[in-house]
Amino acid sequence: MRPPHALTLSRRTVQVLVLLLTVLTPVLARHANYLSAQHLDKAIEQLGSSPQGLSLRATDALLRAVTGVERPAAELRTADRDALLAAARGARGSVWSFELFGITITDPLAALESAAASRTGRWVLLSGVLLPLLLTAMLGRVFCAWICPAGFLLDLTGRLRGLLRFLELKPGRVRLWSGDKFLLLALGVAASLVAGLPLLGYVYPPALVGREVHNGLTAMFDRAEDGMLGFSAAGLTIASWFLLAVALAEIAFGRRLWCRALCPGGALYSLLGRYRLLRIRRTPARCDDCGDCVAACEMGLSPMTDRFGMECDGCGACITSCPTDALAYRLGAREARRTGEVGS
């Protein structure tokens, strides 16, 4: 087995960090509340080695590492507590709309929907979407491959296709028209405008992951306060079943089926990244036409014949899979002409 490519490693690291932050945020919120009520040490003691207690211990260690406070909980000075509290309150929300140390980042789809449903500009949202808009315009759909927590989870559950093959149940290959997602986006925004409700957030996996994680963890802590320790699915809603259905469909019918053909957020990012500056390009002279990149592409594209299109999320799977290093990130606002030319 080859060691993982640096590109794969850095992508997985970013994805793990985003998922970790998503899970940590509700715990940090609860931690801040116990801390401000001067109840943290007692809560940690009472919750013991239950998942709730262990997660509070983890956030305590993390916050102490960040702030450099070393005094034990019982002897905290006011200044120490303020520093710990400021750090604990540094993160809020999920990738749908996130705040990290005063910087708000909002998903452009969230802002678009909110503005459409309100039938006004909602200019407050503008400061939050500037950074994602700029990044997507320059780098393309990189959110999908590098940040989206749902995409990461789907990558992990997608590994079960191997199990399917072991069971001699042949994984299916459903091909949906990749324009479906634009249709869903347009219909969703139009419906939001008419109904006066943001509707696409209910079927947008990263938003659902954020909400389910928040609801699940807060319900677990609420139950712990009533003496019911341990894991619980009490806070999870029907959205979890939707996510599970998407995951099962991707296992059975094709990798990244949702992202490729149906995701409304992916559609928006595809549109925004249409004239991106950074793209993956093939050097025909080095390409030996082996087709490894086509097999590796999660979005079902064909790098070997220069067919990247709007779906390319810059994950770099084709680059790492290429035995002759014919593929690389290049600057250029336009796609290479589809020569399909094969190197000698």
Next chain:
Amino acid sequence: MTGERSDRRRLLLRGGRGALRLALAGAIVGAARGRWGGPPAPRPREAAATGILRPPGALAEPEFLAACLRCTSCADACETDCIRFFAPHEGRVAGTPYILAAERACNLCLRCTQVCPSGALAPLEDIAAVRMGTAVVDERLCVSHDGTGACGACHTICPLKNRALTQGLRNKPTVHAEECVGCGMCEEACIVDDRRAIRVVTGRVWT
């Protein structure tokens, strides 16, 4: 010899695959039964009777429903963990924040209003400017009003005491609607169980 071994191997693999397939089917059926065969989740009765209690600074209901991103930032900022969210099957209010004051009330820290990215909760600094609803005393249930005793729990906890809530003889509470912000601290503190003797009424229709 080798033929026999490969036969046994094939048989084992086939058995293993069969068992795994059965387990997979069983897990799916079991999960479905657990989800849709169980008792329905209880709906909060109090809130249905008095209207939805939104966090402070919430816009009027239709504008709020349109603007709110359903991002959970307000709950992460909340100091008392009082902000809950409607489940996705609750219709048009799905995913939006609400408070069950009888369970856990808002302490008017106003952090949620300052972090809301969409302006669905308008930023506020002064607790007297909040208008979440109005507390209403149910004189039939209140122990100070019906003569059972002298309580005063609502007055003790009220963040705007002597302005929004005053006490009369035997600690009888009186709410002054023009000053009351509707935080619900009185509802949480009320000693009358099950159905509180003081409840926040919001007029936000529960659908």
